[in-house]
Amino acid sequence: MSPFMRPYRIAVLLGALGLSGCMRVGPDFQPQHEAWSEHWSSASITQVTQQDTQPDVRQWWLIFGDQNLERLIAEADANNGDLKIAGLRVLEARAQLGIALAGRYPQVQQVNADALASARKRSDGFNPRSGAFVQYGVGFSIGWELDFWGRFSRAIESADAAFFAAQANRDDALVLLHAQVADTYFTLRVAQARLRIARENAQLQKRSYDIAHKLFKAGESDELDFQQAKTQYLGTLSSIPDLESQIVLAGHALSVLIGRPPGPLPELDVQAGKEGVVPLVDHAVLQDVPADLLLRRPDVRAAEYQMASQSALIGVAKADLYPSVSLLGSLTWTASSLSGSPSTLLFAAGPSVTWNVFDYGRIRNNVRVQDARLQELTVAYQNTVREAAREADDAATSLIAALQRDTVLNDAQSAARRSLTLANTIYREGYSDFQRVLDAQRALFAQEDAYVVNRSNAVGSVIALYKALGGGWDTAQPLVDAATRAQMRKRTDWGDLLDDTTPAAVAPGQTEGPSR
Template sequence: MILCERPYWLPLGACCLSTLLGACMRVGPDFQPQRESWSEHWSSASIEQVTSIATQADEQPDARQWWRVFGDENLEQLIAAADENNGDLKIAALRVIEARAQLGIALAGRYPQVQQANADVLASARKRHDGFDPRSGAYFQYGLGLSIGWELDFWGRFSRAIESADASFFAAQDNREDALVLVHAQVADTYFTLRTTEARLRIARENAQLQKRSYEITQKLFKSGETDELDLQQAKTQYLGTLSSVPVFESQIAVARHALGVLLGRPPGPLPELDVQPAKAGVVPLIDRAVLQDVPAKLLLRRPDVRAAEQQMAAQSALIGVAKADLYPSVSLVGSLVWSASSLTGAPSTLAVVGGPSITWNLFDHGRITNNVRVQDARLQQLIVAYQNTVRDAAREADDAATALSAALQRDTILHDAQGAAQRSLTLANTIYREGYSDFQRVLDAQRALSAQQDAFVVNRGNAVSSLIALYKAVDGGWDRDQPLIDPATRTQMQRRTDWGDLLDEPASPSAAQGPGYQPQGPTR
């Protein structure tokens, strides 16, 4: 140890040395993206068939707000309400705040740490040869001590930890955007499920009313002896069977409303957003094409869940370096400052400054440290495979959605024509029956066919809308960063409990918090 009186050069020299060594001796691997070659140029015939690339003159809304293609203010109001109150979105935003605080913990490792500070005041007395006099023999002794330790980032332990926390912060932001994608898709899908069920309910009621008239006619004919009981019972069976579907659809509508309420962060109850455009009730639109802002291959790699998976790889890659740093000696600068004084007249006060380097090395923990490095590397490899699976799943989701949309569009024309033919068949069957050229069974068959074709047409329309939503979701659609990270009520509640400083403000990027000159080694935006 070195005893010195004016060691003003020590902190500055140590800072320069730490910065130099930390920049030049970073153990562990530097992160490298693990993208497969096929993902750079991927596409499919199904996607090309049902998508187009937006041009500058295209008036279609941005894919981040794809739900506006439906021109439905009810849906836009629902999504706006979900953005404000959805519980999953709030949790995802709070995880961004948590990751930002974790980044602050990692950044603190670059600075000296106060290891011990103490102060004391002692009352003492001197013993005189002529006896003890408390009034003249009592005195006070004061002392103040401060110990500081500063581990130099000799092997990049702290810079790798900052790199990992930086990537984790980005991953938290990406996960929040992924939550936005999921919530927007769920709200839209549930909304159009509701509209499809409303349309099916309307069809069931209309057909039940039609079949009720037939039943009443056969009932009168049976009472007058003009027909047998078979026609009466068959008409009654078909009418009651159709009528029984009405409570089922009403129940499904109530369940869809409950699901929308939960997505909006509310208990089951009224949804005034559904009444913004009353004419949209029971209307299922048909949109035959998704307008994208880029080619599918690039959009897949920009999906929030894909970006989050890549950032998680970067964070884990840096942790390998943190683990490897334990294999090498730890170099620290330690120092103590001790001041003491006394109330005795003429007693001198003393100030002692002690400082010097300290080296620690876990020579006998080599096996534990080596295996910890292997653990971190195995975790990285798992995340690499998980990332590749995420990209493949994203491609599959997009291709599946495009294939389903293409099939639904083809069926739409066929089912529309079949619905018209069924309507015409019922008209002819009623005419022939009234004129006595056929039995009542043909009327029943025509009614059953009309009900089935009308229902199939509406269901297929709903499937087409659902497939379009899934396609937009699969190709990076539905995330919008215009929403505030923390709502005012949550901010106030958290600030009452804890001093958050500026961590609850909207972060521009992690590098802004890390100070000028910091260059993250992981992937950046």
């Protein structure tokens, strides 16, 4: 090779390395926030929320001041199966990111070794001593596709966004888990309160039934009073098994949520004097405006990261439209056992250009496929934001209605209790028939039950509002618990990936990501 060609080839090589990764085809991701979501507000949400620092929206359940609920949520964070799966998917996404990062380095790295034995043949067969020799050699090949068009950098960008999407999905699993635990816990408590009311009213009605039975037997009243008292008593009695079943089923659901097998929860057995207490929380505490909380909702963030990941895949597909430039090199050494045979060392290196010139139809349509998928995810993201806003507004509206009914129903049950007292009094004094007593008992049972059910609706609406605004994504638990980490390390070399070093999330489209 002419000496003046060497600087030229070196310059070409350096130029190729300089261009590698500098030209990235495909779109740069742009968030697709709709104008309304940036400044969204709701009169209903404003009415039932207040700005305060405590409790933090990440631990909103503290607003109920219930230590049993706090213990259940802590146990769910440590043992819930769905949450563990979400944490493992973060690790999976991190490993997928490591695969994408490998594109920065030579893609072909191959070492070959071979040996060949030979001997000359005589008329009576092979003679190992007659001209026998061994030829052997070692070779090393390397191939490095330069990232001219950003194929590998876009793939890294996509995997990076997918990694953050997996983290957001885990946060969303926390939001759903905490809401489910709280909702199921109060379902159990409400069923216990309703059971207490049913049993108390059944006792009242049993006394009336006994009285009506004695009077009928004595011939002092007709059979109608007796049968009506019996009907009402048995009707109330029949509601008790259903409420007991609700308590058991809610306990089973709670057991599974906190990672236990279905069974009783002794710590949630009703305590004397507290079996009828259903809290009334008339507001939610927020540390930010609803619009910002809405866009920070984990499932909304996950949808946006998925868009960013898919946007980068368009660039990966578009890179196939252009020629790929690779640097190839090989080093081979051969030798022989023949006396005086020289060993040889061969080195070869140079560029290689590959271009799928006649495959443009497939490549272009693949680009279109990736673009269509991005648009699908864009629409899905916008739908997710709208649905989140609807859920928050619906929860606030339901809470307002429940709060308005609470005072009315409380007065109604007080009036029903007073009515029963008066009905019993005038019946004993002979100024009224037995039907008025039965009607008063029926009204009391209905109003007391409606009051507790409405309290349940209010509690459920508070939980739904916090869930709709994405509250409750915080936990002290690591991505993977210690026992699972030990099991995985025993099977596979995970390096430091199992260490709990989860980075803070960044906005989709930024280049910052986890440590490489």
